Structure formats: C-alpha cells, structure tokens
Amino acid sequence: xxxxxxxxxxxxxxxxxxxxxxxxxxxxxxxxxxxxxxxxxxxxxxxxxxxxxxxxxxxxxxxxxxxxxxxxxxxxxxxxxxxxxxxxxxxxxxxxxxxxxxxxxxxxx
Amino acid sequence: xxxxxxxxxxxxxxxxxxxxxxxxxxxxxxxxxxxxxxxxxxxxxxxxxxxxxxxxxxxxxxxxxxxxxxxxxxxxxxxxxxxxxxxxxxxxxxxxxxxxxxxxxxxxxxxxxxx
Numbered sequence: 001x002x003x004x005x006x007x008x009x010x011x012x013x014x015x016x017x018x019x020x021x022x023x024x025x026x027x028x029x030x031x032x033x034x035x036x037x038x039x040x041x042x043x044x045x046x047x048x049x050x051x052x053x054x055x056x057x058x059x060x061x062x063x064x065x066x067x068x069x070x071x072x073x074x075x076x077x078x079x080x081x082x083x084x085x086x087x088x089x090x091x092x093x094x095x096x097x098x099x100x101x102x103x104x105x106x107x108x109x
Numbered sequence: 110x111x112x113x114x115x116x117x118x119x120x121x122x123x124x125x126x127x128x129x130x131x132x133x134x135x136x137x138x139x140x141x142x143x144x145x146x147x148x149x150x151x152x153x154x155x156x157x158x159x160x161x162x163x164x165x166x167x168x169x170x171x172x173x174x175x176x177x178x179x180x181x182x183x184x185x186x187x188x189x190x191x192x193x194x195x196x197x198x199x200x201x202x203x204x205x206x207x208x209x210x211x212x213x214x215x216x217x218x219x220x221x222x223x224x
Contacts, residue, residue, distance in 0.1 A: 032211070034211070036213075041197060041218060041220075042215075042217065042218070043113075043199050043201070043215025043216055043217060043218055044152065044199075044213075044215050045215070046211075046212040046213065046214075049211050085151075087151060093211060094203070094205060094211070096142065096154060096157050096167070097142075097154070097213055098154065098168070099144075099151035099152040099153070099154075100151050101149075101150060101151045102151055
C-alpha cells in the first residue's frame with residue numbers, strides 16, 4: 001500500500017507557485033520522501049527527494065515538516081508544461097517504489 | 110529516455126495468447142522493474158530484479174512471469190493473456206551508486222490491449 005495521501009487534483013495559474021501537499025503520517029525514521037511526476041502517458045520522471053531538511057533543485061523545492069508527517073512540493077513558477085500527475089512516495093533509499101494515485105495538477109493559462 | 114527502451118510500443122492480442130514485452134537499457138544499471146498502469150491509476154509494481162540472479166514479486170505478479178537474460182535485459186511475459194491485463198506497461202531501471210541511487214529511470218511504455 002502507498003503510505004501517502006494526496007489530493008486527487010489541483011489547479012494553479014500559469015506563472016504562480018504550485019504547492020502540492022502530501023501526508024505521510026506513518027513514515028519511518030529511515031524513509032525518505034520522493035516526488036515523481038508523469039506527463040500524459042509518458043514514463044514517470046524523478047523530481048526531488050529529502051529526509052528531514054528542505055531541499056531545492058532546478059525543478060522544485062521540497063518542504064518537510066519538523067515531525068516529518070507531511071511535506072509540500074513547490075514548483076516556483078508553474079508553466080503549462082508542468083501539467084502532470086505528481087506522485088509523493090516514501091521509501092527507504094534505494095528500495096523499490098510503491099506509487100499511489102498522485103495529484104493531477106492542472107496549470108491554467 | 111532513450112537509455113531505456115521497450116518493445117513493442119503497442120500491441121493488440123487475443124485472449125489466451127502468450128505475449129512477451131521486452132526492456133533493454135544502456136545505463137549499466139543493476140536494478141530493473143516492471144510496472145503496469147491502468148487508466149486513472151498510479152503505477153503498480155509487477156516484478157523487480159536487483160541483479161541478474163535476483164527476481165522478486167511485486168504487488169501484482171499473478172498472471173505474469175519475468176526473465177532477466179542479462180544485466181541490460183528484463184522481459185515480462187503474459188503466459189495466457191486475459192482482457193483485464195489490458196494496460197500501459199512501464200520498465201524502469203535504477204542503480205546502487207552515484208546520482209542514480211535515488212532515482213528510477215523509466216522507459217516510454219508499452220500499450221497492450223487484450224481482446
């Protein structure tokens with residue numbers, strides 16, 4: 001079973017920051033939070049991951065709460081190309097991935 | 110990602126037929142995975158292999174079998190296809206070292222229809 005809960009869909013205006021929430025209240029101490037996205041029917045694409053500290057890369061930022069029970073993926077300036085399904089996953093580093101249903105993000109022009 | 114290829118990309122078959130989906134990778138990764146995706150749902154893990162001699166069942170292995178012929182090749186077989194195996198199938202790879210340690214790389218997918 002997926003260990004995360006995400007809203008099924010969200011809208012965001014183009015150019016604004018998209019904030020995608022994820023609840024993972026049963027996360028273990030050695031499990032990381034990962035984010036992938038899937039554009040249309042393409043293979044999923046890795047975005048970012050983190051353990052305790054906030055992380056940022058060229059694609060996004062990941063904010064993890066201090067108790068690690070939830071996190072938020074931030075796309076700072078959403079474009080139409082960011083329209084996709086976003087999956088929040090918790091896993092031990094290097095382990096297999098169990099996908100949930102994800103959040104379908106619609107970027108509105 | 111051209112480093113992970115899947116053949117065929119589309120296949121229509123009939124109930125009861127044996128089908129093989131193939132996956133090849135040039136990334137030099139040890140780990141390979143097979144997933145299926147049904148409309149509106151996330152990916153579900155069928156089988157995975159952490160090296161050539163290692164095969165593991167995933168969430169939904171019934172009705173499927175796999176073969177890891179080499180480090181670079183991982184095949185998925187449907188011994189007797191049934192209509193509810195109609196889905197989009199993805200192969201993925203990952204590695205145990207370096208930048209690839211935390212990331213899985215996915216192929217373009219195979220769309221399988223069983224009539």
